Amino acid sequence: MPAVNTKSDKMLKRAFFYVxxxxxxxxCLFPFFIMLMTAFKSSEEAIATNPxxxxxxxxxxxxxxxxxxxxxxxxxxxxxxxxxxxxxxxxSVGIAIFGAYALSRLNFRWRIQINASFYMxxxxxxxxxxxxxxxxxxxxxxxxxxxxxxxIMIVQTLPTAILMLNSYFETIPKDLxxxxxxDGLNRVKVIFYIIIPLSFAGIVSVFVYCFMVAWxxxxxxxxxxxxxxxxxxxxxxxxxxxxxxxxxxxxMAASIVTAIPVVILYAIxxxxxxxxxxxxxVKG
Amino acid sequence: xxxxxxxxxDGKLAxxxxxxxxxxxxxxxxxxxxxxxxxxxxxxxxxxxLPSEFIGFENFSETLGDAEFYKxxxxxxxxxLLVVAGSTALGLYVAILFNRPFKFRKLARSLIILSYxxxxxxLIFAWKYMFNNGYGIINYIGRDILHIxxxxxxxxxxxxxxxxxxxxxxxxxxxxxxxxxxxxxxxxISPTLYEAAEMDGANIWQKFKAVTxxxxxxxxxxxxxxRTIWMFYMFEDVYLLTNKVNVLGIxxxxxxxxxxxLGKASAISVILFCIICTLIIVVRKRVNLNASS
Numbered sequence: 176m177p178a179v180n181t182k183s184d185k186m187l188k189r190a191f192f193y194v195x196x197x198x199x200x201x202x203c204l205f206p207f208f209i210m211l212m213t214a215f216k217s218s219e220e221a222i223a224t225n226p227x228x229x230x231x232x233x234x235x236x237x238x239x240x241x242x243x244x245x246x247x248x249x250x251x252x253x254x255x256x257x258x259x260x261x262x263x264x265x266x267s268v269g270i271a272i273f274g275a276y277a278l279s280r281l282n283f284r285w286r287i288q289i290n291a292s293f294y295m296x297x298x299x300x301x302x303x304x305x306x307x308x309x310x311x312x313x314x315x316x317x318x319x320x321x322x323x324x325x326x327i328m329i330v331q332t333l334p335t336a337i338l339m340l341n342s343y344f345e346t347i348p349k350d351l352x353x354x355x356x357x358d359g360l361n362r363v364k365v366i367f368y369i370i371i372p373l374s375f376a377g378i379v380s381v382f383v384y385c386f387m388v389a390w391x392x393x394x395x396x397x398x399x400x401x402x403x404x405x406x407x408x409x410x411x412x413x414x415x416x417x418x419x420x421x422x423x424x425x426x427m428a429a430s431i432v433t434a435i436p437v438v439i440l441y442a443i444x445x446x447x448x449x450x451x452x453x454x455x456x457v458k459g
Numbered sequence: 460x461x462x463x464x465x466x467x468x469d470g471k472l473a474x475x476x477x478x479x480x481x482x483x484x485x486x487x488x489x490x491x492x493x494x495x496x497x498x499x500x501x502x503x504x505x506x507x508x509l510p511s512e513f514i515g516f517e518n519f520s521e522t523l524g525d526a527e528f529y530k531x532x533x534x535x536x537x538x539x540l541l542v543v544a545g546s547t548a549l550g551l552y553v554a555i556l557f558n559r560p561f562k563f564r565k566l567a568r569s570l571i572i573l574s575y576x577x578x579x580x581x582l583i584f585a586w587k588y589m590f591n592n593g594y595g596i597i598n599y600i601g602r603d604i605l606h607i608x609x610x611x612x613x614x615x616x617x618x619x620x621x622x623x624x625x626x627x628x629x630x631x632x633x634x635x636x637x638x639x640x641x642x643x644x645x646x647x648i649s650p651t652l653y654e655a656a657e658m659d660g661a662n663i664w665q666k667f668k669a670v671t672x673x674x675x676x677x678x679x680x681x682x683x684x685x686r687t688i689w690m691f692y693m694f695e696d697v698y699l700l701t702n703k704v705n706v707l708g709i710x711x712x713x714x715x716x717x718x719x720x721l722g723k724a725s726a727i728s729v730i731l732f733c734i735i736c737t738l739i740i741v742v743r744k745r746v747n748l749n750a751s752s
Contacts, residue, residue: 192556196567199553203571203631206585209596213588221588226596274480281469281476289477297685298735299488300692302708303728306498306721307491313507330487333480362472391578393695398716409580413699423588430581441576442569 214238214427221423237424241432249429251404252411256390257436259321259407263328264385267336268378270329275340276366280352290341296334301394309398323399324407328392332385339384343377344370380444387437408433492732498725505719518726528727531710538626538697538706539690545630547683550637551675557638558645568642575635583699586628590614614701621703629696633689637682644678645671684742688735707731 208228213221214237216230241249277283278290308327317323347370355369356362371378393409400406406414412429415421499518503511522528557568574582589597591614598611612620652670661669694708711731715724 192561196556196561199556200567200570203574206582206589206631207573207577209589210581210585222594224594224599226594226599270479270483273476277469277473277476281473283470283473286473289481296488297688298732298739299492300688302692302694302711303495303732304488304491305712306715306725306728307494308487309505309715310494310498310507310721311487311491327487330483333483334488337480387576387578391580391695393580393699394712409578409695409699412580412584426584427588430584434577434581437578438573438576445569 210427210430213423214431216424218422218424234424237422237428238432240422241425241429247425247429248403248406248411248415249432252406252408253432255321255405255411256407256433259324259328260386260389263325263389264332264382266325267329267332267385268340268382271333271336271340271381272366272371272378274333275337275344276370278337279341279344280349281362293334293338301331305394305398308395312399318399319401319405320399321405324389324392324396327395327399328385328389331392331395332388336381336385339381340374340377343374343381347373376444376447379447383440383444386440390437495725495728495732498722499729501722503721505716505721511722514722518723519730522723522726522730527705528710531705531707534622534705535691535693535707538622538629538693538704539687541626542629542633542690543683543686545626546634546686547637547679549630549634550682551641551679553634553638554641554645555671557642571638572635574632575639579632579695579699582628582632583696586624586700587615590624592616616703618703621701625697625700625704628700629690629693632696633686636686640678640682641675644675648674680742684738687738691735692731 212229215233215235217232217234217236220227220231241247244250278286278293312318312323312327315323317326351373352365352369355365360368390407391409392407393413396407396410397413400410403411403414408429412426412433415426500513500515501511502514502517503509553571557564589595592598592611595611595614597614601607602609602611612623614620614624648670653666656666656670692708693706694712697704697706698709698712707727711724711727714720714727
């Protein structure tokens with residue numbers, strides 16, 4: 176009925192909107208809520224047949240337990256994950272900055288072809304390369320070393336890192352560079368004094384992307400590592416699934432602590448992008 | 460433009476700057492991909508001390524004659540279709556909801572993308588716990604409170620309910636990617652276009668078809684293409700969640716590392732690669748893969 180658009184009509188619409196939004200957020204966040212609450216429940220309460228939303232008795236025991244190396248190997252996995260992810264993403268970003276600069280600013284033969292070839296990586300997902308990479312890593316004598324995962328994570332993130340940086344660099348006005356060159360800076364100095372500071376937000380977000388890929392990797396870690404002292408968090412925690420160490424509260428506490436670094440890094444990179452430039456140079 | 464002047468003078472510097480990236484990518488992506496083709500002609504086990512034997516196209520004929528392969532292909536195609544459709548549609552719908560000012564919009568946006576940002580392994584444990592047969596809260600709510608089902612579906616033991624579970628998980632986990640992409644492009648559409656359409660008497664659906672859809676089409680094609688590739692190759696999410704849904708990623712992984720048959724696994728890699736290549740060639744003209752990050 177084409178009724179008059181009254182005030183109460185609008186109120187109703189708005190109420191519907193907020194109820195819908197609340198429902199959406201509830202579904203999106205429900206697993207996180209369960210994760211958090213279970214981490215604070217006692218072990219017996221976690222496996223009660225009448226599950227409750229909130230713990231009857233709150234406990235911090237699981238958070239203490241996961242950091243006790245005598246009962247739970249979490250710290251080893253955490254150290255390995257930090258070591259692999261930090262090293263791989265720093266190296267990947269470092270190499271990518273120069274590659275992306277060459278592709279976005281320099282004129283040379285095959286530039287377009289090389290640029291286009293980086294888009295091919297979407298077709299070469301990691302899973303397709305497991306057999307040859309496993310053979311290569313074993314051939315280099317790197318099987319069951321953390322170095323193997325670092326190298327593979329660098330390469331797995333490098334093409335996307337170059338593509339992302341390339342599009343950030345495109346947003347930096349070329350005039351700035353020309354001016355700097357007139358002032359006597361050479362190309363390499365231009366990269367360090369102009370490009371890197373101006374695309375700092377972009378570089379951080381690429382670093383975060385690389386870090387997340389390495390932090391998440393289960394596939395390669397599961398085929399490269401055999402001894403548990405090398406395990407990163409995903410393989411390590413997964414390997415505990417059917418052992419006596421498998422206490423839900425502990426696993427949930429471990430899940431939360433595993434997620435925190437990534438969520439913080441992501442939040443930092445988001446705030447940098449929004450604060451730095453109007454559009455942040457993010458395409459898509 | 461200054462370009463013409465230094466057409467070739469950058470060549471040497473470009474070579475130096477690109478060399479590390481190019482070498483690493485050639486050695487650890489390009490070469491492995493080619494060696495897949497080579498390995499696929501051999502009977503080869505994981506143990507490098509065992510001799511490998513040239514067997515021609517046997518790995519391919521074995522794979523293409525394996526009923527398990529077709530079953531896995533069917534499951535993967537259905538999984539990909541459902542997840543791509545579900546996550547894209549939901550992402551678009553939520554983006555449209557967000558494309559207006561409201562209280563706590565920024566906070567809500569951050570909360571929505573939490574599932575996309577959080578590591579798989581953390582989410583997997585929460586889902587495994589929630590859907591546990593004995594004490595999981597989903598079965599408790601569904602059976603004892605809402606009475607949606609009388610007997611709890613064995614989420615991790617029954618192939619059908621496991622399949623539903625991995626599809627739901629993937630839609631929940633990946634729709635924020637589509638959401639972010641759509642929201643960014645929606646915010647570039649000028650409100651005057653909608654006003655003009657309104658003046659012509661367009662209803663919501665007509666406005667969507669005439670204004671929104673054409674504007675978001677390029678982004679939609681990119682989102683769909685990339686998500687299709689990623690879901691088609693999916694391994695980790697499904698493998699970590701259940702062992703009852705044998706997608707191609709798992710079929711390939713197990714052929715190599717559970718059944719110790721590297722040659723056949725390489726043949727499967729080559730076949731999957733060809734399928735995705737065909738897809739890319741088909742959509743190449745219309746999709747700008749550049750728009751992703």
